[in-house]
Amino acid sequence: MSWAGFKKSVNRAGTTLLQKTGQIERTVDREFTEEEAKYRIFEKECQALQKDSKAYWDAMRAMTAAQTRIAETLETFYGAADRTSDGAMAGHAYKRSVDELDTVFNRELDGPFRTTISEPLGKMCAYFPVVNEHISKRNKKLLDYDSARSKLRKLIDKPSEDPTKLPRAQQENDEAKEMFDMLNDQLIAELPQLLDLRVPYFDPSFEAMIRMQAKFAEEGYEKLSSVQRYFADNVRDDYAAGQLDAQVEGILQEMRELSICGGN
């Protein structure tokens, strides 16, 4: 921090203290406070959106990636016994379709997701630090203005012997007010605009998001259901009736009964 900056911050700390103790009057700008409150909500929501959309996308990616890995594992299981069994065929078909799904997802959906969701959100979120800088600058200038004004008032109440003091204080006050007003007016004027623009800004993203979700589910469903052809006819009903679980349990039991599992 430069020396000038340090001096400024020390002076401002003093002003804050005096304001807290009631020595210096504090300017309250209702309009700004309201706008700022709204802006803060918006900022928070956008950041949450950014986080969620990323998590959503990562989860989709993780889903398809896990499926491809599962398919690979299945191949090892089938590979241990018989590569030409019906199960192995189905496993192979499954692997093909999840691979396709993974490719579709990475190649086709990833780009559009970037353009329609993550870029707009990222851009919006990137604005916030700058806006915050404006707000904090405005708050600092407000402190400067408050302190200059209180100095001026004191001089008017209790004129000093030095005749140059009053005009100088007056000038300082004017300058501080000018700076503060400029920043404050700009924020009051533009914060609502920024907030208002969020609607047209994010509007198209919504439809895109819905379409991409639907697309993802549709692809997933279509690709996977094609695997069903390789299953025996009764598998679906068996699954629904819980037969498959019983089979799994039965086989596990048989395994346990093997002599090599006795741990002798």
Next chain:
Amino acid sequence: MKGLGKALARTPFAVTSKIGMAKKSTDTEFDEYHRHFTALEQGAEKLIKDSKAFSEAVTNLFTSGASFGSHFATVFQPLASEYDLLDKHPDSEHTIRSVTKYENAMTELRELIGPELELIESRIIGPAKELQSVMKTIRKTITKRDHKLTDYDRFNNSLTKLRDKKEKSLSDEKNLFKLEQDFEIATNEYEYINNALKQDLPRFLMLASQFIDPLFNSFFYMQLNIYYLIFEKMNSFADDAKYDIQNISAAQIAQEYEEKRTDAWQVIENLNIIKRIISVSRMVQATRSGTMNSSSSLGRQSSVATTSSSLSARSAPPVRTPSAAASFKKAAPPPPTSSQAAPPPPYSATSSASSVAATKRAPPPPPPLKPKPKPPVPQIKYVVALYDFEAQAEGDLSFNAGDRIELVEKTQSTEDWWTGRINGVQGVFPGRCF
């Protein structure tokens, strides 16, 4: 203690066999099964890991989906004291009306997915773990077999050595007898366990592939069901909210998004509060000097002109808008015709947004007069064209060499596109023609 003693007894042999001093017997048949078994072991572990990863991913997908929905809905609902968003943004009416439904749909979906996840947990991961524990006991048996094999080899080696010895002492004879006994025990034990393994491992491997069939089928249906749930929910939502989601390629989604993207991007770009502050005092100075000697401005016209230029920028082909936006930079604040509190020139763009905004607020001290934006008659600047220029895109201005063009917007760089008016037609044209 017994185990430790055995381990100690086996160590020397393990070392000598590693460095090739002792003979080690192999059983190719067993090795083959063992290889498969090891693969299966790894497979089971991977299966558990990936099933977990999958179900975690699904959980994340639905939680973040629901959370995304609710945050999106919040963004599209009035914040605090805002009033009717619908009136203000009729174009976005569809979205505004649908966000809540979307939020609900996503939340319902999250609820729906719970049972599916439980199924995966209990019907897939559970049995897979069982399988793993079965495999662990088998692994134990295999380790035991390895130990017995070591013993067998060890005694076998010692025995052959002793037998090959030419002159045997008395103790050697005694040892020989003892070794023969040990060897026989070791052989029996090894043979027994090895045969058991050779007999049961293939059975196990077969069972394992039988095991994987129903497991895979169940898992497949669970996955299918998850996709189906999303698919169905999205469809019913889209039906309800009238969104077209049928047969749209991903590229098309992006393309239609681009088409629907409004000028909000540019307008936001042009806001002053998203420009970094460099120095406030310089901003103030610039404001003052801008309002005092307006004639020194770079031939920029009043806010009216700016407004129209940014309007034209809106209709201009998208490629060019960035350069137009960039060209706003460095422009001096507008002359007194504007009612502005003059935004800081060096690093801010004076755009329609800020100038409209400016008219709304009471300007701070400096500007002495603040009339409504007048038509920019007083200070029209003209440039004379050096070359012919044919409009190449909508929004371009065509002219012939020698034409006088009224400048509406210009930048310091002749590489940029300027805005001008000729014969009452306004458009953009390349600055280097002059």
